Amino acid sequence: MAEDFSFFNKDSFIIKPTKKSPLVLRMVVLMFAMACGVYICLICLKQINTHSKFISVQVIDRPCNASGIEQWEIPYVHYPKPNTFSRDECTCNPVRFFAILSMQRSGSGWFETLLNSHINVSSNGEIFSVKQRRSNVSEILKTLDTVYNLDWFSSASKNGCSAAVGFKWMLNQGVMEHHQEIVEYFNRRGVSAIFLFRRNLLRRMISVLANSYDRDAKLLNGTHKSHVHSPHEAKILAKFKPIINSTLLIPNLKQVEATTAKALEYFKSTRHTILYYEDIINNRTKLMDVQEFLRIPPEELKSRQVKIHKGSLSEQVENWDDVHKTLKGTRYESFLHADYQM
Numbered sequence: 001m002a003e004d005f006s007f008f009n010k011d012s013f014i015i016k017p018t019k020k021s022p023l024v025l026r027m028v029v030l031m032f033a034m035a036c037g038v039y040i041c042l043i044c045l046k047q048i049n050t051h052s053k054f055i056s057v058q059v060i061d062r063p064c065n066a067s068g069i070e071q072w073e074i075p076y077v078h079y080p081k082p083n084t085f086s087r088d089e090c091t092c093n094p095v096r097f098f099a100i101l102s103m104q105r106s107g108s109g110w111f112e113t114l115l116n117s118h119i120n121v122s123s124n125g126e127i128f129s130v131k132q133r134r135s136n137v138s139e140i141l142k143t144l145d146t147v148y149n150l151d152w153f154s155s156a157s158k159n160g161c162s163a164a165v166g167f168k169w170m171l172n173q174g175v176m177e178h179h180q181e182i183v184e185y186f187n188r189r190g191v192s193a194i195f196l197f198r199r200n201l202l203r204r205m206i207s208v209l210a211n212s213y214d215r216d217a218k219l220l221n222g223t224h225k226s227h228v229h230s231p232h233e234a235k236i237l238a239k240f241k242p243i244i245n246s247t248l249l250i251p252n253l254k255q256v257e258a259t260t261a262k263a264l265e266y267f268k269s270t271r272h273t274i275l276y277y278e279d280i281i282n283n284r285t286k287l288m289d290v291q292e293f294l295r296i297p298p299e300e301l302k303s304r305q306v307k308i309h310k311g312s313l314s315e316q317v318e319n320w321d322d323v324h325k326t327l328k329g330t331r332y333e334s335f336l337h338a339d340y341q342m
């Protein structure tokens with residue numbers, strides 16, 4: 001029994017290692033083969049990945065590369081891919097983004113019709129006059145995205161071959177309120193700002209008062225018009241002479257000046273230019289400067305709009321003597337004099 005036991009024990013002792021070693025060996029070989037397989041697979045996958053990336057760069061996302069773009073311009077040059085149509089042959093024409101920042105009755109409507117007379121400019125009007133579009137920052141940014149993706153439709157849309165796309169934006173339509181996010185957006189998306197102000201703020205005030213009077217009075221056959229296209233219409237609208245509250249006159253002028261200065265301070269980090277209505281009227285080379293600023297091929301720009309208030313200011317205000325007395329001797333005195341001819 002004891003021998004048997006020891007034999008059995010010995011036998012098992014001897015056989016076990018001979019049985020175990022091929023198993024271990026096999027396992028090692030198997031593991032090695034698996035490791036090799038996984039390694040080869042990984043390399044293959046890597047190659048397929050880089051290969052497909054390479055293909056997609058070459059075929060799907062082939063970048064547009066317009067000639068004559070200077071290094072500094074690159075952040076301001078865009079190739080939008082609209083969702084609503086195809087830019088076709090103009091797919092690789094570079095597009096600049098702009099916004100005309102202005103105040104009511106500063107000539108921005110007239111300025112915009114001039115810009116839109118350019119074959120490659122789409123300035124889409126006062127899109128934020130609709131309150132819902134400026135109800136919060138996300139609504140504003142969503143609207144901006146649509147405009148700059150060329151997916152905004154207005155009578156000014158030039159679709160495929162736009163070289164500059166933008167709109168006009170009054171400072172009191174969310175610009176001042178949400179300036180931080182808007183400036184961040186302008187810098188991130190490469191939007192250029194065109195500030196358009198009026199030097200003679202007294203003339204602007206008369207225009208504001210007359211326009212708000214006409215909003216109710218509707219002097220032109222029962223319709224209110226902010227801008228007119230014939231001298232006859234202009235004459236009718238200019239018949240109304242507003243009364244200016246002389247107590248509020250200087251505080252109002254100061255407030256407009258302060259808003260202007262604040263807006264320029266807020267937007268000083270953006271690419272911008274500052275224009276004055278009077279300068280454009282007196283010197284048409286200013287329009288060439290604007291086209292140069294937007295980097296579009298220069299054209300002769302035209303507008304059909306007719307100025308409503310012309311000539312001497314003393315004939316446009318009911319209480320001229322009060323106004324004259326209030327401003328005489330102040331730094332606003334120059335506003336009393338006609339400072340441009342038309």
Ligand SMILES: *[C@@H]1O[C@H](CO)[C@@H](O)[C@H](O)[C@H]1NC(C)=O
Pocket residue numbers: 063065067
């Ligand atoms: C664009 O084209 C210019 C020459 O016209 C070349 O020097 C530049 O490397 C190109 N850029 C890209 C991103 O292809």
Ligand SMILES: *[C@@H]1O[C@H](CO)[C@@H](O)[C@H](O)[C@H]1NC(C)=O
Pocket residue numbers: 132135136138139
């Ligand atoms: C912003 O306004 C729109 C419509 O006025 C509304 O649907 C949306 O929920 C608002 N978003 C935020 C973040 O308040």
Ligand SMILES: *[C@@H]1O[C@H](CO)[C@@H](O)[C@H](O)[C@H]1NC(C)=O
Pocket residue numbers: 090093094119120161162163297
């Ligand atoms: C301007 O528009 C015309 C006509 O649509 C087009 O042929 C031309 O390429 C455009 N120019 C630019 C700079 O986009």
Ligand SMILES: *[C@@H]1O[C@H](CO)[C@@H](O)[C@H](O)[C@H]1NC(C)=O
Pocket residue numbers: 219220221233236
């Ligand atoms: C009002 O309409 C009539 C007829 O259409 C026209 O003759 C007249 O000039 C219009 N008046 C104004 C102020 O536009």
Ligand SMILES: *[C@@H]1O[C@H](CO)[C@@H](O)[C@H](O)[C@H]1NC(C)=O
Pocket residue numbers: 245246247248
């Ligand atoms: C001018 O405005 C002030 C403040 O609103 C008002 O008290 C005053 O009566 C106004 N004057 C005239 C002539 O309307």
Ligand SMILES: *[C@@H]1O[C@H](CO)[C@@H](O)[C@H](O)[C@H]1NC(C)=O
Pocket residue numbers: 283285286289
């Ligand atoms: C018109 O404006 C240009 C620059 O925009 C300036 O160089 C030129 O001197 C101006 N001409 C007059 C007459 O002011």
